Amino acid sequence: MVAPALVRWLGPKALYAVAVLPAATFAWALSHAGAMRSGGAVSESYPWVPQLGQELSFRMTTFPWVMVLLVSGIGALVLIYSAHYFSEGEIGLGRFAAVFVGFAGAMFGLVVSDDLLLLYVFWELTSVFSYLLIGHDPAKRASRWAAMQALLVTTFGGLAMLVGFIMLGEHAGTYRISEVIDQVPGGAYLVVALVMILLGALSKSAVFPFSFWLPNAMAAPTPVSAYLHAAAMVKAGVFLIGMLTPVFASDLPWQQVIWVCGSITFLFGGWTALRQTDLKLMLAYGTISQLGMISIVLGSGFRTAALAGAALLAGHALFKASLFLVVGIVDKSTGTREIYSLSGLGARRPALAAVAIVAVASMVGLPPTLGFVAKEAMLEAFWDGGAGPRAMLIVLVAGSALTVGYGMRFLWGAFATKPDYDDSPAEPVGFGFLASPALLALAGLGAGLLAAEADGLLAPYADLYPAGEHAYHLALWHGITPALGLSVIALSTGFALYLTTRRTNAWRAVKLRLTSGVVYRHALGGLDRSAIELTGRTQRGSLPFYLGVILVTLVVFAGGLLVFNGPWPFQARLFDTPLQLAAGGVIVAAAITAAIARRRLTAMILTGVSGYGVALLFIIHGAPDLALTQFLVETVTIVMFVLVLRRLPARFSERPLKKIRRLRVTIGIAVGVVAACMSWVAVNGRQAESISTLFPDLAVSYGGGHNVVNVTLVDIRAWDTMGEIAVLLVAATGVASLIFGRDRAMHRRGGSRPAPPKTGEHVRWLARPETDGTHQAIILQVVTRLLFHTIILFSIYLLFSGHNDPGGGFAGGLVAGLALAVRYLAGGRAELNAAAPIDAGRLLGTGLLVAVGTGAVSMLLGGTVLQSAILHFELPLIGDLHFVTSAFFDIGVYLIVVGLVLDILRSLGAEIDRHRESGDEPETQPTLAKEAA
Amino acid sequence: MPNLVYVIVIGVLIGAGVTLLLERTLTRVLIGVILIGNGVNVLILNGGTFGAAPIVGENTTEEMSDPLPQAMILTAIVITLGITAFLLALAYRSWQLLGHDEVQDDAEDRRIIELAERDESHQDDEADEPPDPVYDDTPRKADR
Structure with a gap:
């Protein structure tokens, strides 16, 4: 996380500082060399998700230890190399540094984790980080594409592997690797689990049939390729094989799958590498080939092979990283990687060439390198292993020959002086730039010279297998053995191959x-x-379709439950009073006619009628607050409708096909029936007494009010109300932005701004009304002015009396809003501005602030949020004043409702007026004019 | 005990509302929403007991109608007002921009359906075809 900042500050040189981290890891790992030598293990464990029995458990034995050394050591060297590779001002270098360290960290975690699930997490982390590294240059399509491919292939494998892990873990009852391996299942269950795990390992290591992603990943910067190919990512797959082979080698598909896939990869990769002319691609196919070989060897499951495999793995990491870095230098200094564009580089850059020669020597298996030692061990292992492994020798020798072929070709292509070509220009190579590859190549050489030492370090891993009668040891010289003979065959065949490729220029x-x-x-x-x-099929993009599906689901499920969960209760009363029957009749008739009305106004008025009918029901039911609010809301709704409908076509647009209409009606009736039945069953289903029987007492003692409904709103269930007023605020904002939206855009373009409300301007009471030319009802205007203040006073009375009598913030606010509406309807927007010289948004904001503030204050006073406190004052003259803090909450509600109505009037009223006056009509004039004519 | 008048009113209001809700005209949809809202309010009301106004002092607790559904309905009524205003503004805006207030099908979904009918894949072939293997990874310099 610090890395990007460092890079911004220091430029590429910051990578030196970043390299300290893997270098420290390397030193830490080295300090454990003694323990590893004696076959010990370092383990640590931290609780992670104790509820799931998940731990962060780490365990480092010999094989992981080798991987840790490679991951951290090569990581540090590659970072140092990158400090030279990238130039000042490279885009995304900071991100590169961070991702690279993250990648190294994930790889480290992967090799030391002792928990299958933890290993999986790190496994996927390396996939993600490699995605970021391969896609280092997001501007290039090739780079994005390659990154995506690598991610898809490796995560596909990773998911399969997860399935395998879970199968193993669930069987064993633990995900600890060190414990799971003691509880191996059998039969087809194991076969499936193993194939799944192999899918993961092979896809990560780019082994057939998943090889294709690796060459494309060459789109990454060269240091990344070096790291990906040598120490990280692809090594994760062979690491997993190496870790699990001691357990599963004898189980059915493990060795066979690895051998078949590995062989194909080994030969095919080598053959393809031989045919490349791009040095980097040559190495990439070489990596695929080598990974195939390492998989074969590590997946074999006998002692010598394990020893050889570990040595091959380490050897490959060292020489491949070195070679990639060499290619990077060649590319940087000459500007090309094409072998037919390079000539004479070896003569002028002897040091570079020497590094490459040492590395290639390890790759093709020339003494005294680690590569040679490992290859000897490998050939020996398979020679001794019986009939099956001996057959594999053919593959191994042929593959080695191919390796020799492309290794030689690589050296020739990069450094030879080609008679037909001019010498390529080359910039000088700094010491620091060359240091990393040189060190890696020398490490490969040194490990070969100290083969006995290496043997001692790797032996604990190999000893996981029975030793046999004579234990093999890594050494430079075993005498004249069949393995040596095979090595010679491979070398000479490979050299011949190389000469063939050189002779035919057609091998482009x-x-x-x-x-x-x-x-x-x-x-x-x-x-x-x-x-x-x-x-x-499913996303038809049609609103009625979606709604239809949802509603039909409701009918089928809720209706189905109703039908099958009988018996039904048959208790019912027709009505409480006959008045209900009358009100119900009105509602039903109005609703049905509203549904079939063809004119907007008719439908709207009928809806209003049914709404008033519902208000009647409320009164009869004994709910005066509801009735009051419902009446007021219906009225405001009608006002809104009129304001908007004056602009919309009078008739609804043409009805669609009869069939669709029938379908709609059918769904409607079905939903209606289900809802009615639900209501019936639900009411009969009541078993406990309503909690609200406690409300009346609570209202008086805690809420300090007598109107139970109002106290419920502002106290007992104040949170509901809080949410509700927030919704109102959002709705009001939405309305304003929809109506004013275009004009705001126009303002920015320098259009005309509508006259702001005349705040502060003194308007004489009952002055001659200002008309805007459309409204001339002077008498009406004067009357409304006379009434206005009375109505506002009444609304405030409703607000404060609401605590004890029907009323409250909602009703009061709606009444005040209606007063404004009347002013507007009588005198247009000038009247509205005169009546309410304030911005609606401000009103809404203040209201919410007051409401929230009340809650906050009661919290500060030591109660819970929105708890009421009852205050008593003795004021002279006025007398006893009884005040409940929740009244402030109600004031907030009042302000918000007034603000909402004002906002509606300003938007749907005044602003639409303005649109009309400015001729802001839609392009296709609707039928309004025709209707009027 | 359920009140049959309520049950019928609920059925009719919601049925009529749903029928309108499935229309394409936004004004009709809005009227549908209002009707459904009223229907649901009555549904909630049906859950509470019938009685006198729940005002302490005027009526005894036994006489009172259930105040809890009433508080819920009151909230619902006012929210319906807010939604009505919003949908009306939407209808107006739609008319202003398009000349009608019909709910159109989603254009993107339409496009996908057309693709499906033509049995084609999407044109953005980033994932389909590999780019020419030009492994140009030379470091870039910032344009400064």
């Missing part, structure tokens, strides 16, 4: 389409197609 790069790459593309294409088909 062949664009190879790996078959599995084609499968990948088809799979992606197929996925895309099916996604589109599925989306096309």
Whole structure:
């Protein structure tokens, strides 16, 4: 996380500082060399998700220890190298540094984790980090594409692996690797689990059939490629194979799958590498080939092979990282990696060439390198292993020959002086730039010379297998053995191959389409197609369709439950008083006619009628607060409708097909019936007494009010109300932004600003009304002015009396809002501005502030949020004043409701007026004018 | 005990409301929402007992109608007002921009359906075809 800042500050040199982290890890790992030598283990464990029995458990034995050394050591060297590779001002260098360290950290975690799930987490982390590293340059399409491919392939494998892990873990009852391996299941269960895990390992290591992603990942910067290929990412797969082979080697598909896939990869990769003309691609296919070989060896499951595999793994990491870094230098100093553009580099850059020669020597297995020692061990292992492994020797020798071939070709291509070509220009190479590859190559050489020492370190891993009668040891010289003979055969065949490729210039790069790459593309294409088909089927993009589906689901499920969860209660009363029947009749008739009305105004008025009918029901039911609010809301609704409908066409647009209409009505009736039945059953279903029987007492003792409904709103269930007024605020803002929206855009373009409300301007009471030319009802205006203040006073009375009598903030606010509406209807927007010289938004904001403030104050006073406190004052003259803090909350509600209505009037009223006056009509004039004519 | 008048009113209000809700005209949808809102309010009311106004001092606790559903309904009524205002503004805006207040199908969904009918994949072929393997990874310099 610090890395980006460091890079911004220091430039590429910051990578030196960043390299300290992996270097420290390397030193830490080295300090454990003694313990590793004696076959010990370092383990640590921290609780992670104790509820799930998950721990962060780490365990380092010999094999992980080797990996830790490689991951941290090569990581540090690559970072140092990068400090030279990237130039000042490289885009995204800070991110590179951070991601690189993260990647190294994930890799470290992966190799030391002792928990299958933890290992999986680190596994996927390396996938994600490698995605970021391969896609280092997001501006290049090739880079994005390659990154995506690597991510998809490796996470696909990772998911399969997770399934395998879970199968193993669930069987064993633990995810600790060191414990799981003692509880191996059997039969087909194990086969499936193993195949799943192998899918993960092989895809990560780019082993057939998943090889295709690795060459494309060459889009990454060279240091990244070096790290990906040598120490991290692809090594995760072979690491997993190496870790699990001691347990599963004898189980059925493990060794066979690895051998078949590994062989194909080994030979195919080598063959393809031989045909490349791009040095980096040559190395990339070389990596694939080598990974195939390492998989074969590590997956074999006998002692010598394990020893050879670990040595091969380490050797490959060292020489491959070195070679990639060399290619990076070649590329940087000459500007090309094409072998037919490079000539004479070896003569002028002898040091660079020497490094490459040492590294290649390790790759092809020349003494006295680690590569040679490892290859001897490998050949020996398979020679001794019986009939099956001996057959594998053919593959191994042939693959080694190919390795020799492309190794030589690499050296020739990069450094030889080619007679037909001019010498390529080359910039000088700094010492620091060359240091990392040189160190890596020398490490490969040194490990070979100290083969006995290496043997001692790797032996604890190999000793996981039975030793056999004579234990093999890594050494430079075993005498004249069959293995040595095979090495000589491989070397000479490889050299011959190399000479052949040199002679034929026609061996230019062949664009190879790996078959599995084609499968990948088809799979992606197929996925895309099916996604589109599925989306096309289900996401019709039609609102009625979606609603219909939802409602039909309601009918089927809720209705189904009602039908099957009988018996039904048959208790019912027709009505409480006959008045209910009358009100109900009005509602039913109005609602049905509203549904079939063809004119907007008719539908709207009928809706209003049914709404008033509901208000009547409320009164009869004994709910005066509800009735009051419902009456007021219906009225405000009608005003709103009129304001908007004056602009909309009088008739609804044409009805659609009869069939669809019938379907709608059917769904409507079905939902109605289900809702009615639900109501019936629900009421009969009551078993406990309503909690609200306690409310009346609570209202008086805690809320300090006699109107139970109002106290419920502002005290007992004040949170509901708080949410509600917030919704109102949002709705009001939405209305304003919808109506004023375009004008705001116009203002920015320098359009005309509507006259702001005349705040502060003194308007004489009963002065000659200002008309805007459309409203001339002077008498009406004067009368409304006379009444206005009375209505406002009444609304305030409602607000404060609401605590004890019907009324409250909602009713009061609506009454005040209606007073404003009357002013507006009588005199237009000038009147409205005169009546309410304040911005609606401010009113809404103040209201919310007051309401929230009340809650906060009661919290400060030591109560819970929105708890009421009852205050008593003795005031002279006025007498006893009884005051409840929740009244402030109600004031907030009042202000918000007034603000909402004012906002509606300003938007749907005044602003639409303005649109009309400024001729702001839609382009297709609707039928309003025609209707009027 | 349920009140049959209420049950019928609920059924009719919600039925009529749903029928309108499934329309494409926004004004009709809005009227549908209002009707459904009223229906649901009566549904909640039906859950409480019938009685006198729940005002302490005027009526005894036994006589009172259930105050809890009433408080809930009151909240619902006012929210319906806010939604009505919003939908009306939406209808007006739609008329202002398009000349009608019909709810259109989602254009993006339409496009996908067309693709599906033509049996095609999307045109953005980032994932389908590999770019030419030009592994150009030379470091970039910032344009400064």
